[in-house]
Amino acid sequence: AQSVTQLDSHVSVSEGTPVLLRCNYSSSYSPSLFWYVQHPNKGLQLLLKYTSAATLVKGINGFEAEFKKSETSFHLTKPSAHMSDAAEYFCVVSDRDDKIIFGKGTRLHILP
Amino acid sequence: DTAVSQTPKYLVTQMGNDKSIKCEQNLGHDTMYWYKQDSKKFLKIMFSYNNKELIINETVPNRFSPKSPDKAHLNLHINSLELGDSAVYFCASSPGLAGAEYFGAGTRLSVL
Numbered sequence: 422a423q424s425v426t427q428l429d430s431h432v433s434v435s436e437g438t439p440v441l442l443r444c445n446y447s448s449s450y451s452p453s454l455f456w457y458v459q460h461p462n463k464g465l466q467l468l469l470k471y472t473s474a475a476t477l478v479k480g481i482n483g484f485e486a487e488f489k490k491s492e493t494s495f496h497l498t499k500p501s502a503h504m505s506d507a508a509e510y511f512c513v514v515s516d517r518d519d520k521i522i523f524g525k526g527t528r529l530h531i532l533p
Numbered sequence: 534d535t536a537v538s539q540t541p542k543y544l545v546t547q548m549g550n551d552k553s554i555k556c557e558q559n560l561g562h563d564t565m566y567w568y569k570q571d572s573k574k575f576l577k578i579m580f581s582y583n584n585k586e587l588i589i590n591e592t593v594p595n596r597f598s599p600k601s602p603d604k605a606h607l608n609l610h611i612n613s614l615e616l617g618d619s620a621v622y623f624c625a626s627s628p629g630l631a632g633a634e635y636f637g638a639g640t641r642l643s644v645l
Binding site for chain 2: 453455457511515523
């Protein structure tokens with residue numbers, strides 16, 4: 422059975438400092454993994470996805486994530502936070518059975 | 534030039550009514566999805582269609598009936614609305630089966 426756990430429901434960082442949003446998954450097969458962002462009252466936007474190619478995935482807006490099979494993790498990082506990054510972030514796992522599971526989300530707060 | 538558009542954006546209705554939400558994508562994608570986001574922001578997949586064929590049907594009451602007249606459209610009809618149906622419903626699409634990539638802005642359904 423597959424599952425996804427976002428380890429922090431809230432993360433606060435100061436503008437200009439690094440961002441780390443943590444995600445652990447479990448899957449019976451080689452999964453596809455995604456990160457989405459949702460700004461207030463907006464739809465979800467795909468940030469990046471891993472589909473068994475390079476383990477370090479670069480996404481939009483300076484975000485990247487590294488697939489670590491040994492740690493079953495897919496953490497999202499950004500070197501320098503910007504005020505516009507304040508939003509909710511969802512880690513998603515999908516395996517070959519077409520089951521798609523969203524994490525419960527991490528709200529990112531950016532402090533001035 | 535909206536990639537995935539869903540209407541209406543807001544829907545307020547009485548218990549017991551029947552309502553529909555429409556979704557259209559202009560990306561030429563083969564796969565479309567419906568997701569439900571509850572008050573706790575947890576997203577669950579409801580349905581997935583690939584080239585008008587149903588491929589994912591999660592445990593959803595049969596009051597919910599998706600209809601895909603062509604691969605660019607996936608509408609959601611809900612019969613006998615209940616209070617627990619209040620949520621934000623997101624439509625999404627992807628080129629293949631590796632997970633949704635583009636989401637609509639959501640339809641906020643409130644059942645009174």
